[in-house]
Amino acid sequence: LAPQEAAQRLKSVAPVKLVLSSRTDAGVHALSNAAHLDVQRRSGRAPFSPAVLTEALNTHLKHPAIRVLQAFRVPSDFHARHSATSRTYLYRLATGCPRHDQLSVFERNRCWALRADHLDIAAMQEAAQHLLGTHDFSAFQSAGSPSTTSVRTLRRASVSPDPASPFVVPQERRIQFWSLEFESQSFLYKQVRRMTAILVAVGLGALTPAQVKMILESRDPLGKHQTRVAPAHGLFLKSVLYSGLKDFASGSPAWAQQESQGPGGREAPGQPEDFRPETNGPKANSLE
Known part of the structure; x- marks a missing residue:
């Protein structure tokens, strides 16, 4: 049931x-x-x-x-x-996985497997700083949102290494896991997945941190880069807090x-x- x-x-x-x-x-x-x-x-x-x-x-x-x-x-x-005062979402990435079938079967629906062997984490962290604070996040909102306003306050946006998965065997140690965490009182429709996609683009060198700020300030959800949405299966609602x-x-x-x-x-x-x-x-x- x-x-x-x-x-x-x-x-x-x-x-x-x-x-x-x-x-x-x-x-x-x-x-x-x-x-x-x-x-x-x-x-x-x-x-x-x-x-x-x-x-x-x-x-x-x-x-x-x-x-x-x-x-x-x-x-x-x-x-x-x-009544919720805080919601935290976790997004898991995996690098060093050229083919989907090279990822452990236990992790295939629990992270976004990237073909790249490397992410520029420093650049992703710099780009994430542009998203912090109170902004109009229209550029990261998907169509169909029932929200009356697209202004949100992002309290935390972090990018960090994730502990090695227990489901990865020694022969697969080239696979590295990464965690992105976002905290706000509330989020727009698919906002987290869109922000994740943009930060991954920065990590892969397709965008610069400065461009992320420009995208945010454009308030345009239909721009060249804004249509990217990270796969649903890498996203986790981690916690909900109350006063x-x-x-x-x-x-x-x-x-x-x-x-x-x-x-x-x-x-x-x-x-x-x-x-x-x-x-x-x-x-x-x-x-x-």
Whole structure:
């Protein structure tokens, strides 16, 4: 079952709608995502505890690539998408792979394999600096975006070596992996994949760092170089952060302190329960 279908199996009095913090295109992966749902149990039934909710969702969730890691009870005005203060995307590259079939079968859908043996990482890092800050990112937006504004603040754009993959055998040690990370409160449609494609072009010598600044300032998504889009399978939603909850993985938000008060805390039996489970795994058919 998909997450939404699994949530419907909780037998809530009112229909349960699962709202994701970030939606991703088909082929894009999610190392960690967040979602919220409201569960209203029948009168006289105690609210689900976060641990029970997590187990119940995973019991009904039969998708092999998705699982719920943890759930928290949070304020009723919390929204998984609109309350997020930071989203980080990771893009993985591989160099030294002249043919696609030379890459480990375990990595073929987890990175963008480049034929080149070398990338000018220093130039890519210099170009990434031009993208930092608050800009109109129209030049890196694909058609079909529902956003009302293309102004975004990019807080981090890094290019660095990635640890050697455990799936690469000694005979393939010429293959080098690289990580690109981008952090912002939100991104435009395919913005990360378009920025990645431009930075790769810089690394291959097809563009200069100065040209990246010119592309950004042009605000033209249909320019000669702007139509490049990195493959979806190299992209991962790495993390989603919220104020008061630095990292879902840490498992100890301020809101969770209400848990120790028992069901008599924020909500009473028979009243709506507001849960925010963290999920991971690939998500399809939506936005970056």
